[in-house]
Amino acid sequence: xxxxxxxxxxxxxxxxxxxxxxxxxxxxxxxxxxxxxxxxxxxxxxxxxxxxxxxxxxxxxxxxxxxxxxxxxxxxxxxxxxxxxxxxxxxxxxxxxxxxxxxxxxxxxxxxxxxxxxxxxxxxxxxxxxxxxxxxxxxxxxxxxxxxxxxxxxxxxxxxxxxxxxxxxxxxxxxxxxxxxxxxxxxxxxxxxxxxxxxxxxxxxxxxxxxxxxxxxxxxxxxxxxxxxxxxxxxxxxxxxxxxxxxxxxxxxxxxxxxxxxxxxxxxxxxxxxxxxxxxxxxxxxxxxxxxxxxxxxxxxxxxxxxxxxxxxxxxxxxxxxxxxx
Numbered sequence: 001x002x003x004x005x006x007x008x009x010x011x012x013x014x015x016x017x018x019x020x021x022x023x024x025x026x027x028x029x030x031x032x033x034x035x036x037x038x039x040x041x042x043x044x045x046x047x048x049x050x051x052x053x054x055x056x057x058x059x060x061x062x063x064x065x066x067x068x069x070x071x072x073x074x075x076x077x078x079x080x081x082x083x084x085x086x087x088x089x090x091x092x093x094x095x096x097x098x099x100x101x102x103x104x105x106x107x108x109x110x111x112x113x114x115x116x117x118x119x120x121x122x123x124x125x126x127x128x129x130x131x132x133x134x135x136x137x138x139x140x141x142x143x144x145x146x147x148x149x150x151x152x153x154x155x156x157x158x159x160x161x162x163x164x165x166x167x168x169x170x171x172x173x174x175x176x177x178x179x180x181x182x183x184x185x186x187x188x189x190x191x192x193x194x195x196x197x198x199x200x201x202x203x204x205x206x207x208x209x210x211x212x213x214x215x216x217x218x219x220x221x222x223x224x225x226x227x228x229x230x231x232x233x234x235x236x237x238x239x240x241x242x243x244x245x246x247x248x249x250x251x252x253x254x255x256x257x258x259x260x261x262x263x264x265x266x267x268x269x270x271x272x273x274x275x276x277x278x279x280x281x282x283x284x285x286x287x288x289x290x291x292x293x294x295x296x297x298x299x300x301x302x303x304x305x306x307x308x309x310x311x312x313x314x315x316x317x318x319x320x321x322x323x324x325x326x
Contacts, residue, residue, distance in 0.1 A: 118316065208289055
C-alpha cells in the first residue's frame, strides 16, 4: 500500500528518483577534494606509482584514494589493460573536468605567488591634482623603482570626494587635505605632511607687501580664494571666523593655479598654499603679504578604510608614504 502524507505519495517512482538524486548530491558534496588530486595525478600519468611519487605518498595510498572516490561516485574510473591502467568512459569525462579545475587552481596559486612577490597588482589612490603633483609623484617614482610591475592608478578628485570613494571601497588609499571640522569615522588617518598657507599679491604692489597688515586690513583689497567646500577654503573661513571677521571674496576659483595667475595679473590678493606659489615667490612675480595673525596650516594625511584590508602592494606603498612624516 502506498504511503501518502499531505497529498504526497512517498512510494511513487518519481519521488523515489528525486530522493535518490538528492541523496547522491548530498554524497557527492561531501567528497574530500583531496581525492580529486589523487585522481588527477593518476589519470594524468596513467600510472599509480608515478602518481604516488608526484604526491609523495605510497602507491597503496593512491590505490585506496581512487577506490574511495569510485565508491563515493558510484562508478569505476580505471581499468587494467595488461600491465597498464586506462581510464573508463566515466573516468575520461571526470578527467576532462578535473584537468581544467586543477589548472585553474594552479593558475590561482601562481597569481597569489606573483602578488606576494609584488610581480603584479594595482594600487588605487585618490588625491587632488595638487597633492599628486607636489607630494605623490616623487613617492610613486620611488615605489616604481622598487616594484616596477605593480601598477598605480590615481583617481584625481578633491579631498572630500576622495574620502567618499574611499568609504565606498573604490580606492585603497586617499591622500587628502584634512578638514579640521570634518569627521572621518571608519577611516584610519595617518599624518603625511603639512602645508603652509599665505596671502599673496602681485610683485608690482610694493604698497601691499612692504608692510605688515592686520587681517582685517586685507578687506581693503579684492580677495581671490578657492570655492566653498574645498579644504583650503574651509581653513580660510575658520581663520576669519576665529577673528570675528566677515569673509567676502571678490573672486572664487576651483584651482589654486588659477588664483596664482589672477594675482600675477593684479586682480587682487590671493590665499593659496605656499608650495603652489613657491616658484612665483622666488622670481618675485608675486609677493607674500605679511600679516600679524598666525595663518593656520593644512595637514595632509593618508587615509585608509578600516573595513577594507590593504593588499600587499598597497601596504608597501602606504608604508612608503608614512615612513618619513615631516
